[in-house]
Structures are given as C-alpha cells and as structure tokens.
Amino acid sequence: xxxxxxxxxxxxxxxxxxxxxxxxxxxxxxxxxxxxxxxxxxxxxxxxxxxxxxxxxxxxxxxxxxxxxxxxxxxxxxxxxxxxxxxxxxxxxxxxxxxxxxxxxxxxxxxxxxxxxxxxxxxxxxxxxxxxxxxxxxxxxxxxxxxxxxxxxxxxxxxxxxxxxxxxxxxxxxxxxxxxxxxxxxxxxxxxxxxxxxxxxxxxxxxxxxxxxxx
Numbered sequence: 374x375x376x377x378x379x380x381x382x383x384x385x386x387x388x389x390x391x392x393x394x395x396x397x398x399x400x401x402x403x404x405x406x407x408x409x410x411x412x413x414x415x416x417x418x419x420x421x422x423x424x425x426x427x428x429x430x431x432x433x434x435x436x437x438x439x440x441x442x443x444x445x446x447x448x449x450x451x452x453x454x455x456x457x458x459x460x461x462x463x464x465x466x467x468x469x470x471x472x473x474x475x476x477x478x479x480x481x482x483x484x485x486x487x488x489x490x491x492x493x494x495x496x497x498x499x500x501x502x503x504x505x506x507x508x509x510x511x512x513x514x515x516x517x518x519x520x521x522x523x524x525x526x527x528x529x530x531x532x533x534x535x536x537x538x539x540x541x542x543x544x545x546x547x548x549x550x551x552x553x554x555x556x557x558x559x560x561x562x563x564x565x566x567x568x569x570x571x572x573x574x575x576x577x578x579x580x581x582x583x584x585x586x587x588x
Contacts, residue, residue, distance in 0.1 A: 463571070464571050465573070471576065478499075478547040481572050482495060493524075493528075495528045495541060496538060497528060497529070497531075497545045498533040499531075500546065500556050507532070533546060539566070540565070542569045543568070543569065543570045546571070548573060553582065553583065561584075
C-alpha cells in the first residue's frame with residue numbers, strides 16, 4: 374500500500390486545491406547479470422564519467438569500416454553474485470528464454486569488461502543458432518575466423534560443439550536452442566574450458582537437467 378503523505382495545513386487566506394499523491398509506478402525488474410553493483414555518484418566538483426561505449430564485440434579484420442574493439446576497462450573485478458562452486462570454476466546461471474539467451478550473454482560480456490576483465494579472457498558459446506558476430510566472420514572463411522581465435526586478444530564467439538575453441542578464464546554459454554542432447558554435451562565441455570568462471574544463459578530447468586545429464 375503506498376504511503377499517504379500528511380495533509381498540509383491550509384490557511385483560509387491561501388485558497389487552492391489540495392495536492393494528491395501521484396499514482397505509483399511499477400519499475401521493470403532488471404535482468405540478473407554478472408558484474409559489480411551500481412557505481413556511486415562522483416563527488417561534487419569531480420569530472421563526469423565518460424559515456425559508456427556500445428556493446429563490445431571482437432573487431433573484424435580490415436574490410437571496410439568496422440567498430441573498434443572496446444579498450445580494457447580499469448577497476449577491481451568483483452566476484453559475481455549467486456554463484457556455486459564447480460570443479461575449478463564458479464558457475465552462474467542467468468535465467469533467459471531461448472530467444473533471449475544471446476542478448477543475456479552479450480549483457481554479461483558488457484559487465485565483465487566493465488569489471489576489469491580483458492576481452493581476450495572471454496569465450497562465448499552458443500548451443501543453437503550461431504552468434505551474429507561468428508556468422509559474419511565465418512562468411513569470410515574459416516582461416517580468418519580461427520586466426521582471431523588463436524590471437525586471443527578479443528572476445529571470441531563460437532558454436533558450443535566447436536572442438537577447436539580452447540579454454541579461457543571466462544566461458545559464457547547461451548543456451549539458445551539445440552536439442553537436450555546438445556546442451557547435455559555442451560555444458561560439461563564448457564565447464565572444462567572455463568578457468569575461473571562459467572556463465573550459462575537460458576532456461577534454468579533445462580540447464581539443470583543438462584548439467585545433471587552431463588555428470
């Protein structure tokens with residue numbers, strides 16, 4: 374129940390309508406993603422923080438105008454919330470429908486970079502449709518695509534079944550489709566590739582089933 378403010382004292386010499394409280398508004402629930410909490414406002418007189426760049430992603434080799442890869446952010450990384458221990462890495466589940474799993478993974482990449490992770494430490498895998506960046510780069514040939522993987526200087530996107538994709542400190546899996554058997558194979562494989570953190574975006578029930586089947 375919204376709080377009703379006390380009625381102001383109205384003097385006869387100052388007529389006018391009484392103020393009424395505004396109707397409450399329901400704020401949307403933010404999607405849980407890894408990374409630090411809200412940053413405190415800078416002290417008065419301090420220079421304002423620069424605007425955050427757009428959603429990061431690996432830059433393609435020079436073939437016309439492309440967006441530059443994001444520079445590594447500075448700051449002390451914080452451990453993600455709601456994690457449980459796994460063999461050699463922490464596991465975080467981010468609930469998302471299959472159609473929104475890639476978006477959730479991209480948001481996780483954003484916050485990881487903001488928390489201080491280097492782009493080359495992050496690998497993003499998909500169980501269903503290929504990530505748009507990977508599909509674009511593969512259109513120029515696998516040699517160029519895997520050369521970017523081997524350089525390990527930026528975020529890399531690959532299919533969960535790609536055996537050539539080697540481990541990195543942080544692995545993100547977008548469960549955006551594929552059969553239950555595909556997910557059951559992909560998640561344990563991703564867990565083995567993750568050095569310190571594994572983030573899985575998708576339907577929690579399906580993820581838990583796949584994790585149990587993969588044990």
